[in-house]
Each structure stands twice: as C-alpha cells, then as structure tokens.
Amino acid sequence: MGKLNKEKLQIAILGPGAIGSFLAALLWKSGHNVVCVGNSISIDKINKSGITFESKVYGNFTATPSAVVTLDKSVDVLFISVKAVFLKDAIRRISENWVRNSIVIPILNGIGNREVINDRFGGRVAVGTIGMIEVSRSREGVI
Numbered sequence: 001m002g003k004l005n006k007e008k009l010q011i012a013i014l015g016p017g018a019i020g021s022f023l024a025a026l027l028w029k030s031g032h033n034v035v036c037v038g039n040s041i042s043i044d045k046i047n048k049s050g051i052t053f054e055s056k057v058y059g060n061f062t063a064t065p066s067a068v069v070t071l072d073k074s075v076d077v078l079f080i081s082v083k084a085v086f087l088k089d090a091i092r093r094i095s096e097n098w099v100r101n102s103i104v105i106p107i108l109n110g111i112g113n114r115e116v117i118n119d120r121f122g123g124r125v126a127v128g129t130i131g132m133i134e135v136s137r138s139r140e141g142v143i
Contacts, residue, residue: 008032012075012098014090015082016042016051017105018137019107023079025053025063027141032063033073037093043067045141052142071098078121080106084113091120097122 009032013020016036028034046067082090104121
C-alpha cells in the first residue's frame with residue numbers, strides 16, 4: 001500500500017476504447033504514468049491527438065498517455081478493457097515479463113473471460129467489474 005500513497009504508478013490499459021480511454025485519461029490526469037496498448041489505429045490516434053475527455057463531473061481536458069501496440073515495459077497495474085471477442089488476440093500484446101509483479105484487473109463484460117485471463121496471467125489477477133458506468137466514444141475519439 002505504500003507505493004499507492006507515495007509514488008506514481010506505472011499503469012497499462014489494454015484496450016483503449018471507451019472504458020479503457022476513460023480510465024487512461026483519469027489516471028493520467030491524476031499524475032500516474034499511463035500507457036495504452038491497442039491496435040495500430042487506436043494507438044496512432046492517441047499518439048497524434050491524445051484522448052479528448054469531456055465530462056460534467058471530471059471536466060474537459062486532453063490526456064496524453066503513452067500508446068503502443070505491444071507493451072514494452074514493466075507496469076504495476078494492467079487493466080484489461082478489450083471487448084470479449086478480441087480478448088484472446090489482445091492479451092498476446094502483453095508479455096508476461098512486463099507483468100510479472102503486476103496486479104491484473106479485468107474490466108470487461110461477458111462470461112468465460114476469467115478463464116482466458118487466468119490461464120495467461122495466473123495469480124496476479126484481481127476481481128474486476130465495470131460496475132455502474134456509462135461511457136461513450138464518438139467517431140472523432142472524444143470520450
């Protein structure tokens with residue numbers, strides 16, 4: 001718990017869609033080091049323009065997290081927020097070497113995902129939920 005209170009966390013978001021970009025933007029705004037991991041189209045948009053965030057609760061801002069196709073550094077926390085149909089392909093973007101000491105938090109809906117994630121990341125997986133949140137991403141990438 002000491003690291004959570006004293007240092008910036010190294011956070012990866014696998015799947016920077018609506019929910020993943022929402023998390024990435026807020027965590028980045030809070031001062032953490034955030035890297036988004038996704039397909040080349042999503043990553044190119046983030047690298048070019050950042051994540052435009054508009055919220056009556058959190059305000060309007062543009063977050064500029066790092067963005068890569070394949071995770072290339074160790075992180076403290078890995079959030080998995082891809083759509084379930086893309087999960088098996090997406091987790092290949094994460095080498096186990098970079099999450100050896102990480103907490104893995106899946107936040108995707110559907111059933112059968114837990115087994116796929118546990119098979120890949122084992123005991124590092126925490127229980128995750130998307131809870132009660134409504135997020136949208138416009139065609140222009142505004143969250």
